[in-house]
Amino acid sequence: MKTIIRSTTCADRLLFLLLVLASCAGIFISREAVSQSSDVLIEVNGKAAYTFPLTTDRLVTVDGPCGPTVVEIRERKVHVREASCPNRLCLKEGWISKGVIVCLPNRIVVTVGGGSAGSPRGVDAVTG
Amino acid sequence: MQLQDKYRIALLSAYALSLHGFEALLPTPIPWLKLGLANIITLVALMLYGFKTAMTVTLIRVILASIFTGTFLGPSFMLSLGGGVSSTAAMGLAWAVSRHFFGPVGLSLIGALFHNAAQLALAYLVFIQRIEAIMIISPVIILIGAVTGLMNGVVGGLLIKNLSRE
Structure with a gap:
């Protein structure tokens, strides 16, 4: 597990975090936007x-x-x-x-x- | 094209095709959820043998898999082709622009993201044409894609490390 984490670059981790955060935010935002209608x-x-x-x-x-x-x-x-x-x-x-x-x-x-x-x-x- | 390259492409395509078929047999909680295991082979082909090999392998895999499952030129073939081509193109571009910026995991994440984005765009343009349905579903799909892309990237990275050691 440690060697796997070490084998990723900084950009890899940033990209993963960004994707997860953006999609989690997207789930809430889209739910709000649709429930309004x-x-x-x-x-x-x-x-x-x-x-x-x-x-x-x-x-x-x-x-x-x-x-x-x-x-x-x-x-x-x-x-x-x-x-x-x-x-x-x-x-x-x-x-x-x-x-x-x-x-x-x-x-x-x-x-x-x-x-x-x-x-x-x-x-x-x-x-x- | 060298004879060795042809063998390599044939072998990689066979691997990708079998993973693609195996994945279709796996039970998943949601019908449209796929692990994208064949992307591991695309990733390995891209990082070890270059963009041309990766794109050829992807095209062969998508076309042959659809012929075997009987969906050639059907709606799911169009989604599969669009996703495969765009994800390979995006990974190739990212690899060419920043060779040591992204590792296999990052490339796999980019591939998964563009695969999903292309499929959602195609699904909207060709099949559903209801923006609120796409809006609801896309963050969920992109989140799942990030998780499966991470797993594929880790497996692909291990595979590349072992293959290049020999």
Whole structure:
């Protein structure tokens, strides 16, 4: 191991460090940049009711068959704050920054990320 | 071209081809993750026998491997060719410009970086055309490339040391 490390030149080590640091930074930067464009989509009864950007904090009251459900967007995260459905599973989902919260009795679906409702959801690409 | 050079190219191509084939059999956690073992041979060819030999070996390896696996002139062949040619060209350039600045590890890292960069650019231009997908995936690919490039460089360096001792 020592002889391997000694056999590398200064430029080798610098290049490796630079690559690792740059790509680690790139992972975070690209994640930030993309999550900025993600939206919160609220569907009631299978129809899109609201679309909000994830970046602005707000409180939304959505009316479903069982009564009002309050959805809160804060600090790039979404949760269901109050619900009038019987089992309140949507409350137990907690804060999400990506994914879906579903309230079956109230027929409300809150989707974060995945682009707008019309865009395809699935694998981006596979290369050989 | 001397007869000895032809033998050398044939031998190196055979090694590269078998490593390329062996690598395809290895199970990897992500389907598109490859170790780039054939780059070890390109590295050795470049540092011991020069740029022309390295480029010839890379071209023979890419074309023959795609013919054997049935992807000749297909999309994965284009990615493979673009990556191989650009990484060999970048390593050759770095080797020519600064002969004692980079060792085998540094050259291997440059090769891995340019291989990935060329493949990402090709994938964007030809296949995906969605910049956010490329932006998300490229730092991950370049990070993995740095790690595999480091390993290949270490192995290539040991190989060069042993070959030049004889």
